[in-house]
Amino acid sequence: MLRRLLRTWRILALVLRRPLLPAIRGAALGLVWTVNQLGLRLDPLIWGPPPPIRRPILILGNPRSGTTFLHRFLHQHRVATGVPLWRMLFPSLTVGALVRPLLPLLERVSPARHHAATAHKTSLTAVETDEAALLFRFFDGFFLYAFFWAFDEEDAMDQFDPRVRDTSARDLSWWRTLWSRTLAGEGGARILAKPFSLNARPDAIFEAFPDAKVLYLVRDPVATIPSGMSLVTSALQGSVGFWQQPEALRQRHMERLYRGLTMLYTRFLEHLDSLPRGQVMVVTYPRMMGDFEGLMEEVLAFLEVEPDAALRQAIADRAAAQRQWKSGHRYDLERFGLTEERIRQDLADVYRRWPELVE
Numbered sequence: 001m002l003r004r005l006l007r008t009w010r011i012l013a014l015v016l017r018r019p020l021l022p023a024i025r026g027a028a029l030g031l032v033w034t035v036n037q038l039g040l041r042l043d044p045l046i047w048g049p050p051p052p053i054r055r056p057i058l059i060l061g062n063p064r065s066g067t068t069f070l071h072r073f074l075h076q077h078r079v080a081t082g083v084p085l086w087r088m089l090f091p092s093l094t095v096g097a098l099v100r101p102l103l104p105l106l107e108r109v110s111p112a113r114h115h116a117a118t119a120h121k122t123s124l125t126a127v128e129t130d131e132a133a134l135l136f137r138f139f140d141g142f143f144l145y146a147f148f149w150a151f152d153e154e155d156a157m158d159q160f161d162p163r164v165r166d167t168s169a170r171d172l173s174w175w176r177t178l179w180s181r182t183l184a185g186e187g188g189a190r191i192l193a194k195p196f197s198l199n200a201r202p203d204a205i206f207e208a209f210p211d212a213k214v215l216y217l218v219r220d221p222v223a224t225i226p227s228g229m230s231l232v233t234s235a236l237q238g239s240v241g242f243w244q245q246p247e248a249l250r251q252r253h254m255e256r257l258y259r260g261l262t263m264l265y266t267r268f269l270e271h272l273d274s275l276p277r278g279q280v281m282v283v284t285y286p287r288m289m290g291d292f293e294g295l296m297e298e299v300l301a302f303l304e305v306e307p308d309a310a311l312r313q314a315i316a317d318r319a320a321a322q323r324q325w326k327s328g329h330r331y332d333l334e335r336f337g338l339t340e341e342r343i344r345q346d347l348a349d350v351y352r353r354w355p356e357l358v359e
Helices: 002-015 020-047 067-076 085-089 093-109 131-138 142-147 168-186 196-200 203-208 221-240 247-272 285-290 292-302 309-324 340-346 348-353
Strands: 057-060 213-218 280-284
Touching: 020 093, 020 131, 020 168, 057 067, 057 196, 067 213, 085 093, 085 131, 085 168, 093 168, 131 142, 131 168, 131 196, 142 221, 142 247, 168 196, 168 203, 196 247, 213 285, 213 292, 221 247, 221 340, 247 348, 280 285, 280 292, 285 292, 285 309, 292 309, 340 348
Parallel strands: 057 213, 213 280
Antiparallel strands: none
16 A cells, blocks of 8 residues: 555656645545544444345446446435445444534545536535545555556556456455445445446456346446546546646546546456356446336346335336436547547447447
Protein backbone atom coordinates (compact mmCIF):
# COMPACT_ATOMS: atom_id res chain seq x y z
CA MET A 1 0.00 0.00 0.00
CA LEU A 2 2.83 2.40 0.82
CA ARG A 3 4.27 2.02 -2.69
CA ARG A 4 0.86 2.78 -4.19
CA LEU A 5 0.47 5.84 -1.99
CA LEU A 6 3.94 7.12 -2.94
CA ARG A 7 3.33 6.61 -6.64
CA THR A 8 0.01 8.42 -6.42
CA TRP A 9 1.67 11.31 -4.57
CA ARG A 10 4.28 11.56 -7.32
CA ILE A 11 1.59 11.64 -10.02
CA LEU A 12 -0.44 14.30 -8.22
CA ALA A 13 2.56 16.40 -7.25
CA LEU A 14 4.74 16.19 -10.35
CA VAL A 15 2.41 15.27 -13.20
CA LEU A 16 -0.79 17.07 -12.17
CA ARG A 17 0.94 19.78 -10.10
CA ARG A 18 -1.28 19.29 -7.06
CA PRO A 19 1.35 18.72 -4.32
CA LEU A 20 -0.90 19.54 -1.36
CA LEU A 21 -3.85 17.38 -2.42
CA PRO A 22 -2.19 13.99 -1.73
CA ALA A 23 -0.84 15.16 1.63
CA ILE A 24 -4.25 16.28 2.86
CA ARG A 25 -6.18 13.30 1.53
CA GLY A 26 -3.45 10.82 2.42
CA ALA A 27 -3.49 11.99 6.03
CA ALA A 28 -7.29 11.74 6.14
CA LEU A 29 -7.25 8.26 4.58
CA GLY A 30 -4.56 7.10 7.00
CA LEU A 31 -6.56 8.32 9.98
CA VAL A 32 -9.74 6.62 8.75
CA TRP A 33 -7.85 3.38 8.04
CA THR A 34 -6.29 3.34 11.51
CA VAL A 35 -9.58 4.03 13.27
CA ASN A 36 -11.30 1.31 11.24
CA GLN A 37 -8.62 -1.24 12.10
CA LEU A 38 -9.25 -0.64 15.78
CA GLY A 39 -13.01 -0.73 15.27
CA LEU A 40 -12.93 -3.99 13.32
CA ARG A 41 -11.08 -5.62 16.21
CA LEU A 42 -13.66 -4.35 18.68
CA ASP A 43 -16.70 -5.32 16.60
CA PRO A 44 -16.88 -9.03 17.60
CA LEU A 45 -16.56 -8.10 21.27
CA ILE A 46 -19.33 -5.50 21.12
CA TRP A 47 -21.67 -6.79 18.43
CA GLY A 48 -20.95 -10.51 18.31
CA PRO A 49 -20.24 -12.46 15.14
CA PRO A 50 -21.61 -10.87 11.93
CA PRO A 51 -24.12 -12.85 9.86
CA PRO A 52 -22.83 -15.16 7.10
CA ILE A 53 -23.20 -14.23 3.45
CA ARG A 54 -25.73 -16.51 1.77
CA ARG A 55 -27.04 -16.31 -1.81
CA PRO A 56 -25.45 -12.91 -2.55
CA ILE A 57 -26.73 -10.98 -5.55
CA LEU A 58 -24.02 -9.31 -7.64
CA ILE A 59 -24.76 -6.81 -10.39
CA LEU A 60 -22.01 -6.66 -13.01
CA GLY A 61 -21.71 -4.60 -16.14
CA ASN A 62 -19.75 -1.65 -17.47
CA PRO A 63 -20.44 1.70 -15.84
CA ARG A 64 -23.39 3.51 -17.47
CA SER A 65 -25.13 0.26 -18.43
CA GLY A 66 -28.04 0.78 -16.02
CA THR A 67 -26.29 -0.95 -13.13
CA THR A 68 -26.79 1.93 -10.68
CA PHE A 69 -30.48 2.19 -11.50
CA LEU A 70 -31.15 -1.51 -10.97
CA HIS A 71 -28.91 -1.65 -7.90
CA ARG A 72 -30.78 1.20 -6.22
CA PHE A 73 -34.22 0.00 -7.31
CA LEU A 74 -33.70 -3.46 -5.80
CA HIS A 75 -32.22 -1.96 -2.64
CA GLN A 76 -34.95 0.66 -2.24
CA HIS A 77 -37.67 -1.97 -2.52
CA ARG A 78 -35.94 -4.34 -0.09
CA VAL A 79 -35.24 -7.16 -2.51
CA ALA A 80 -31.77 -7.19 -0.93
CA THR A 81 -29.43 -4.81 0.87
CA GLY A 82 -26.81 -2.67 -0.88
CA VAL A 83 -23.82 -1.03 0.77
CA PRO A 84 -24.02 2.75 1.33
CA LEU A 85 -20.85 4.64 0.46
CA TRP A 86 -20.31 5.69 4.07
CA ARG A 87 -20.19 2.06 5.21
CA MET A 88 -17.44 1.39 2.66
CA LEU A 89 -15.51 4.24 4.23
CA PHE A 90 -16.33 3.15 7.80
CA PRO A 91 -16.92 -0.64 7.66
CA SER A 92 -16.57 -1.18 11.40
CA LEU A 93 -19.92 -1.37 13.17
CA THR A 94 -18.38 0.31 16.21
CA VAL A 95 -16.95 3.22 14.23
CA GLY A 96 -20.09 3.39 12.09
CA ALA A 97 -22.30 3.89 15.13
CA LEU A 98 -20.20 6.91 16.11
CA VAL A 99 -19.93 8.34 12.59
CA ARG A 100 -23.56 8.00 11.48
CA PRO A 101 -24.80 11.17 13.28
CA LEU A 102 -21.96 13.13 11.64
CA LEU A 103 -22.86 12.20 8.04
CA PRO A 104 -24.47 15.57 7.15
CA LEU A 105 -21.23 17.30 8.16
CA LEU A 106 -19.00 14.77 6.36
CA GLU A 107 -21.09 15.18 3.20
CA ARG A 108 -19.63 18.68 2.80
CA VAL A 109 -16.09 17.35 2.36
CA SER A 110 -16.91 14.05 0.65
CA PRO A 111 -15.26 13.37 -2.75
CA ALA A 112 -18.76 12.37 -3.93
CA ARG A 113 -19.55 16.07 -4.27
CA HIS A 114 -17.31 16.24 -7.37
CA HIS A 115 -19.72 14.09 -9.39
CA ALA A 116 -22.05 15.99 -11.70
CA ALA A 117 -25.62 15.17 -10.66
CA THR A 118 -26.75 14.76 -14.28
CA ALA A 119 -24.05 12.13 -14.81
CA HIS A 120 -24.26 10.22 -11.55
CA LYS A 121 -26.08 11.51 -8.50
CA THR A 122 -24.44 10.16 -5.38
CA SER A 123 -23.78 10.88 -1.72
CA LEU A 124 -22.35 9.20 1.35
CA THR A 125 -25.74 7.66 2.13
CA ALA A 126 -26.38 6.34 -1.41
CA VAL A 127 -25.71 2.69 -2.19
CA GLU A 128 -22.73 2.64 -4.51
CA THR A 129 -20.38 0.43 -6.47
CA ASP A 130 -18.42 -1.80 -4.10
CA GLU A 131 -15.31 -0.82 -6.06
CA ALA A 132 -14.96 2.20 -3.79
CA ALA A 133 -14.39 -0.12 -0.82
CA LEU A 134 -11.16 -1.40 -2.40
CA LEU A 135 -9.82 2.13 -2.72
CA PHE A 136 -10.63 2.90 0.91
CA ARG A 137 -9.29 -0.38 2.29
CA PHE A 138 -6.26 -1.19 0.10
CA PHE A 139 -5.76 2.02 -1.88
CA ASP A 140 -6.04 -0.21 -4.92
CA GLY A 141 -8.44 -1.24 -7.65
CA PHE A 142 -9.79 0.15 -10.90
CA PHE A 143 -10.66 3.51 -9.32
CA LEU A 144 -6.99 4.05 -8.44
CA TYR A 145 -6.06 3.51 -12.07
CA ALA A 146 -8.90 5.56 -13.58
CA PHE A 147 -8.57 8.56 -11.29
CA PHE A 148 -4.80 8.65 -10.75
CA TRP A 149 -2.43 6.16 -12.34
CA ALA A 150 -3.71 6.50 -15.90
CA PHE A 151 -2.05 9.94 -15.92
CA ASP A 152 1.46 8.56 -15.29
CA GLU A 153 4.15 8.41 -17.95
CA GLU A 154 4.49 4.66 -17.51
CA ASP A 155 1.28 2.74 -18.06
CA ALA A 156 0.37 0.57 -15.07
CA MET A 157 -2.63 -1.26 -16.52
CA ASP A 158 -0.94 -4.60 -15.81
CA GLN A 159 -1.31 -3.86 -12.08
CA PHE A 160 -5.08 -3.96 -12.51
CA ASP A 161 -5.34 -6.74 -15.08
CA PRO A 162 -6.22 -10.02 -13.32
CA ARG A 163 -4.26 -11.98 -15.92
CA VAL A 164 -1.12 -10.27 -14.64
CA ARG A 165 -1.96 -9.39 -11.03
CA ASP A 166 -5.03 -11.13 -9.72
CA THR A 167 -6.40 -9.60 -6.50
CA SER A 168 -9.87 -11.15 -6.73
CA ALA A 169 -9.37 -13.50 -3.75
CA ARG A 170 -8.22 -10.60 -1.57
CA ASP A 171 -11.02 -8.36 -2.80
CA LEU A 172 -13.78 -10.93 -2.28
CA SER A 173 -12.47 -11.73 1.19
CA TRP A 174 -12.69 -8.05 2.15
CA TRP A 175 -16.10 -7.67 0.53
CA ARG A 176 -17.31 -10.63 2.60
CA THR A 177 -16.26 -8.74 5.74
CA LEU A 178 -17.86 -5.52 4.52
CA TRP A 179 -21.07 -7.19 3.39
CA SER A 180 -21.59 -9.12 6.61
CA ARG A 181 -21.18 -5.96 8.68
CA THR A 182 -23.52 -4.10 6.36
CA LEU A 183 -26.20 -6.73 6.89
CA ALA A 184 -25.68 -6.47 10.65
CA GLY A 185 -25.79 -2.67 10.61
CA GLU A 186 -28.63 -2.22 8.13
CA GLY A 187 -30.75 -5.15 9.30
CA GLY A 188 -30.76 -6.95 5.96
CA ALA A 189 -30.76 -10.66 5.19
CA ARG A 190 -29.26 -10.83 1.67
CA ILE A 191 -26.51 -8.66 0.22
CA LEU A 192 -26.80 -6.80 -3.07
CA ALA A 193 -23.40 -5.80 -4.47
CA LYS A 194 -22.15 -3.97 -7.56
CA PRO A 195 -18.41 -4.70 -8.01
CA PHE A 196 -17.85 -3.86 -11.68
CA SER A 197 -14.17 -4.87 -11.72
CA LEU A 198 -15.28 -8.50 -11.45
CA ASN A 199 -16.40 -8.20 -15.08
CA ALA A 200 -12.80 -9.20 -15.75
CA ARG A 201 -12.92 -12.27 -13.46
CA PRO A 202 -16.55 -13.30 -12.90
CA ASP A 203 -15.54 -16.92 -12.25
CA ALA A 204 -13.91 -15.77 -8.99
CA ILE A 205 -17.37 -14.94 -7.64
CA PHE A 206 -18.44 -18.58 -7.69
CA GLU A 207 -15.16 -19.75 -6.20
CA ALA A 208 -15.87 -17.57 -3.15
CA PHE A 209 -19.68 -17.81 -3.15
CA PRO A 210 -20.94 -20.96 -4.91
CA ASP A 211 -24.58 -19.97 -4.28
CA ALA A 212 -24.23 -16.44 -5.76
CA LYS A 213 -26.57 -15.04 -8.40
CA VAL A 214 -25.15 -12.63 -10.99
CA LEU A 215 -27.10 -10.10 -13.03
CA TYR A 216 -24.97 -8.90 -15.94
CA LEU A 217 -26.20 -5.67 -17.51
CA VAL A 218 -25.02 -4.89 -21.02
CA ARG A 219 -25.62 -1.78 -23.12
CA ASP A 220 -24.33 -0.43 -26.44
CA PRO A 221 -20.63 0.40 -25.85
CA VAL A 222 -21.00 3.46 -28.09
CA ALA A 223 -23.28 4.84 -25.36
CA THR A 224 -21.55 3.53 -22.24
CA ILE A 225 -17.87 4.11 -22.94
CA PRO A 226 -17.90 7.87 -23.65
CA SER A 227 -20.51 8.31 -20.93
CA GLY A 228 -18.31 6.46 -18.44
CA MET A 229 -15.32 8.54 -19.52
CA SER A 230 -17.37 11.69 -19.05
CA LEU A 231 -18.30 10.53 -15.55
CA VAL A 232 -14.62 10.10 -14.62
CA THR A 233 -13.42 13.32 -16.24
CA SER A 234 -16.20 15.39 -14.64
CA ALA A 235 -15.08 14.18 -11.21
CA LEU A 236 -11.44 14.87 -12.15
CA GLN A 237 -12.38 18.35 -13.33
CA GLY A 238 -13.69 19.11 -9.87
CA SER A 239 -10.61 17.74 -8.11
CA VAL A 240 -7.60 18.40 -10.39
CA GLY A 241 -8.94 20.63 -13.19
CA PHE A 242 -8.83 17.88 -15.82
CA TRP A 243 -9.71 20.04 -18.84
CA GLN A 244 -7.08 22.62 -17.89
CA GLN A 245 -4.30 19.99 -17.96
CA PRO A 246 -2.01 19.81 -21.05
CA GLU A 247 -3.69 18.18 -24.03
CA ALA A 248 -1.09 15.39 -24.34
CA LEU A 249 -1.65 14.44 -20.69
CA ARG A 250 -5.42 14.41 -21.16
CA GLN A 251 -5.18 12.29 -24.27
CA ARG A 252 -2.88 9.78 -22.57
CA HIS A 253 -5.29 9.43 -19.68
CA MET A 254 -8.37 9.07 -21.90
CA GLU A 255 -6.76 6.47 -24.16
CA ARG A 256 -5.83 4.32 -21.17
CA LEU A 257 -9.25 4.74 -19.61
CA TYR A 258 -10.83 3.67 -22.91
CA ARG A 259 -8.71 0.51 -23.03
CA GLY A 260 -9.63 -0.31 -19.45
CA LEU A 261 -13.34 0.02 -20.16
CA THR A 262 -13.14 -2.11 -23.29
CA MET A 263 -11.29 -4.79 -21.31
CA LEU A 264 -14.21 -5.01 -18.88
CA TYR A 265 -16.49 -5.87 -21.82
CA THR A 266 -14.25 -8.39 -23.54
CA ARG A 267 -13.17 -10.31 -20.45
CA PHE A 268 -16.70 -10.92 -19.24
CA LEU A 269 -17.71 -12.15 -22.67
CA GLU A 270 -14.74 -14.54 -22.70
CA HIS A 271 -15.90 -16.05 -19.39
CA LEU A 272 -19.65 -16.04 -19.97
CA ASP A 273 -20.18 -19.47 -21.48
CA SER A 274 -18.11 -21.19 -18.78
CA LEU A 275 -19.96 -19.67 -15.81
CA PRO A 276 -22.38 -21.86 -13.80
CA ARG A 277 -25.66 -22.39 -15.63
CA GLY A 278 -28.70 -20.97 -13.91
CA GLN A 279 -26.65 -18.54 -11.83
CA VAL A 280 -26.04 -15.79 -14.39
CA MET A 281 -28.74 -13.71 -16.07
CA VAL A 282 -27.93 -11.25 -18.85
CA VAL A 283 -30.03 -8.07 -18.84
CA THR A 284 -29.86 -5.95 -21.99
CA TYR A 285 -30.41 -2.22 -21.72
CA PRO A 286 -33.07 -2.05 -24.48
CA ARG A 287 -35.11 -4.65 -22.59
CA MET A 288 -34.77 -2.78 -19.30
CA MET A 289 -35.98 0.42 -20.89
CA GLY A 290 -38.73 -1.04 -23.08
CA ASP A 291 -40.13 -3.97 -21.10
CA PHE A 292 -39.33 -3.28 -17.47
CA GLU A 293 -42.33 -5.17 -16.08
CA GLY A 294 -41.65 -8.31 -18.09
CA LEU A 295 -37.95 -8.12 -17.33
CA MET A 296 -38.47 -7.68 -13.59
CA GLU A 297 -40.77 -10.69 -13.48
CA GLU A 298 -37.90 -12.76 -14.89
CA VAL A 299 -35.29 -11.11 -12.65
CA LEU A 300 -37.28 -11.78 -9.46
CA ALA A 301 -37.90 -15.37 -10.49
CA PHE A 302 -34.18 -15.76 -11.19
CA LEU A 303 -33.38 -14.33 -7.74
CA GLU A 304 -36.05 -16.55 -6.15
CA VAL A 305 -37.92 -13.55 -4.75
CA GLU A 306 -41.71 -13.51 -4.46
CA PRO A 307 -42.88 -9.91 -4.99
CA ASP A 308 -45.49 -8.43 -2.69
CA ALA A 309 -48.19 -5.98 -3.80
CA ALA A 310 -46.04 -2.94 -3.01
CA LEU A 311 -43.16 -4.20 -5.15
CA ARG A 312 -45.47 -5.06 -8.03
CA GLN A 313 -46.91 -1.55 -7.92
CA ALA A 314 -43.44 0.00 -7.80
CA ILE A 315 -42.43 -2.02 -10.86
CA ALA A 316 -45.54 -0.93 -12.76
CA ASP A 317 -44.94 2.73 -11.88
CA ARG A 318 -41.30 2.52 -12.86
CA ALA A 319 -42.12 0.78 -16.15
CA ALA A 320 -44.26 3.71 -17.24
CA ALA A 321 -41.51 6.16 -16.35
CA GLN A 322 -38.82 4.09 -18.05
CA ARG A 323 -40.44 4.39 -21.46
CA GLN A 324 -40.36 8.19 -21.20
CA TRP A 325 -36.97 8.60 -19.53
CA LYS A 326 -34.17 10.53 -21.22
CA SER A 327 -30.74 10.96 -19.67
CA GLY A 328 -29.63 14.51 -18.94
CA HIS A 329 -26.02 13.41 -19.34
CA ARG A 330 -24.55 14.41 -22.72
CA TYR A 331 -21.15 13.52 -24.16
CA ASP A 332 -19.12 14.08 -27.29
CA LEU A 333 -17.16 11.16 -28.77
CA GLU A 334 -14.70 13.49 -30.46
CA ARG A 335 -13.89 15.19 -27.16
CA PHE A 336 -12.57 11.87 -25.88
CA GLY A 337 -10.59 11.10 -29.03
CA LEU A 338 -13.04 8.38 -30.08
CA THR A 339 -15.18 7.49 -33.05
CA GLU A 340 -18.21 5.25 -33.24
CA GLU A 341 -16.41 3.12 -35.84
CA ARG A 342 -13.46 2.43 -33.53
CA ILE A 343 -15.67 1.37 -30.62
CA ARG A 344 -17.75 -0.94 -32.79
CA GLN A 345 -14.62 -2.47 -34.30
CA ASP A 346 -12.82 -2.93 -30.97
CA LEU A 347 -15.90 -4.55 -29.43
CA ALA A 348 -17.17 -6.41 -32.47
CA ASP A 349 -17.60 -9.62 -30.42
CA VAL A 350 -19.98 -7.85 -28.06
CA TYR A 351 -22.15 -6.70 -30.96
CA ARG A 352 -22.11 -10.17 -32.50
CA ARG A 353 -23.29 -11.66 -29.22
CA TRP A 354 -26.00 -9.04 -28.62
CA PRO A 355 -26.88 -7.34 -31.93
CA GLU A 356 -29.97 -5.80 -30.33
CA LEU A 357 -27.76 -3.43 -28.30
CA VAL A 358 -27.28 -0.88 -31.09
CA GLU A 359 -29.03 2.30 -30.01
